[in-house]
Amino acid sequence: MKIEEIKRFWEEKERELLSPYATLSSQSRGRKYPEAECDLRNAFQRDRDRIIHSKAFRRLKHKTQVFLSPEGDHYRTRLTHTLEVAQIARTIARALRLNEDLTEAIALGHDLGHTPFGHAGEEALNEVYPEGFRHNEQSLRVVDLLERDGQGLNLTWEVRDGILKHSKTHSSTLLCSEEDLPATLEGQVVRLADVIAYVNHDIDDALRAGLIREAELPRNSIAVLGSTHRERIDHMVKDVVLSSINSDRITMSQETREATEELRSFLFQRVYFSDEQVRVRSKAKRLIKDLYLFFLEHPDFFQKECSFCLPKEVSLDRIICDFISGMTDRYALYMYKKYFLPDPWPQQGSGPGSGEANRKAE
Template sequence: MKSLRQELEKIEEQVLSPFAAKSARTKGRLRPEEECEVRTSFQRDRDRIVHAKAFRRLKHKTQVFLSPGGDHYRTRLTHTLEVAQIARTMARALRLNEDLTEAIALGHDLGHTPFGHAGEAILNELNPEGFRHYEQSLRVVDFLEKEGKGLNLTREVRDGILKHSKGKGPILPKDKTQLAATLEGQLVRVADIIAYLNHDLDDALRGNVIKEADIPKECLRILGKRHSERINTMVRSIIYSTLGADDGELHIEEHVMWAMEKLREFLFEKVYEASPVYDEMQKAKKLLRELYFYFLENGLPWEKSSIYQKETSIHQKICDFIAGMTDRYALSLFEKYFVPRPWPI
């Protein structure tokens, strides 16, 4: 008698696009393990990520605005959820594997530092081996979770997590080595930028960092004047362009791609690198720099040395510790180590 998982795998073979990744054909895990009778491999990966400690910590990590007073600003967790929603919408329309898509989306920022990209920048500066959040995300799922055992995810999910980031680079680069091996992983890469282009713009307007009149008018003309309209334009462009080409690659209309890149340039200039945001990020960098050198001199308060191999450098351990912090935990440690306390009576 076939298991429920096998029935689901059969449905995937019948329903999904020829270009979709199929659960039954996964390239496997780092360590072989017995299959689940109920869930496919990619479903299990998605569930493991949702139940991970690193996933829960995302709710107290900065997206763009540090410790905002309002409740409606995005955090790293709400960003992740928006990426997953956008990616799944596109995956369903393209008949790609939704479970794989969602697993990659939910895990893509697990290694992100406190205080957003300011934290990533300072760790990259201080660690002799550098620091990149997408590599740290893979380190989280491969090693740091479950006391050094990791989550033992499939190779497709791990590849998608590692290849999700693009920085200021092309949204859909011609160099295929920069892209995930699966279309699902590539879809998350695009969903990530669709999400942050729109919600960071929304938060910047809410925070009075920019005004509606500041947004490039040509971007509004092409993408739309409302938040939902802009997302819809980008998503529909990718779906219909990709379906029209039907060649196993993602596509987007040139004028929509131009508007997305123009909007990204605007956000870097007027939001991420603008004085109100930049000044606070510099403070965050100084805070993490002081913590880094404190741990380098005094050792870590939490080392869990039993999970590390002897050759693991102190720099790597410090990066693991700091990258895993929430904003508020980093602030509390800084206060503990560097802010004088009144002497008790």
């Protein structure tokens, strides 16, 4: 059997086994820049692999999920969040006979544009950058333009659509309008898997941090969804599957949706905007804003730090926004220390030749 025959075999299996509502890899709308197909992998597998091998994906391991620069080893990062979203999304996609490769690619790429310090960094850039900033739009910009020194990853239309439309805000509900709805069911799966993942792992991390106690979780939600982390994820996933079978929409039952919304509201009130988190978030926002304004006022310093290869027509403030949003938490702290904090003077007798200098002084 030849390599290309293996690929054709699996494309035929897609047509044979997947739901009529699934997105077939052989029927992708294609890429912005046409290129030769891989002999072995389908289009969505190639997208997944390109995302995994990207620099932006590797940086996710040092970006905050909720808790800024946590000392404990078991708190989630933006990378572990991404992996949990991918796992949940693939489980749902397989149960509904949707395209797992497309689902996984969207899930792995959905947060590539997230800022350092989580949503605090996103809010800061949104407040200082004139055109506004949203991490889902930045994720698309990363894969379209910023990766590979300005060449981008040239992903398929379906993956790009799912990345752009995955995002939810505090005020939005779990069910989005037709205008915000991802074009594929696989994209809709990732959108809900994102919520399922962060609602549950943020509760887990908040309990570990001592911000909340089990007894404080909303009783109605717990009665519906379950009293443990495992039970809640299991209930939500199964509910999405059962509510979406043989449907052209990915959804939840009303009871589960309302219980999940209540948990989300609880997290915003008690965790994301708790007094302690507000204090820490304000520090992070100040850091991001100071870096942005400093580089804008001192383009000579920025040029030394930035190695972006972007078209000349891209404005300085846009490039600065790209640069800062791509930082990890620790790199942002390093840059802030470099430009805003004084270097400590060496202690007497600690530097090269200091012994001789001290003897001469005596």
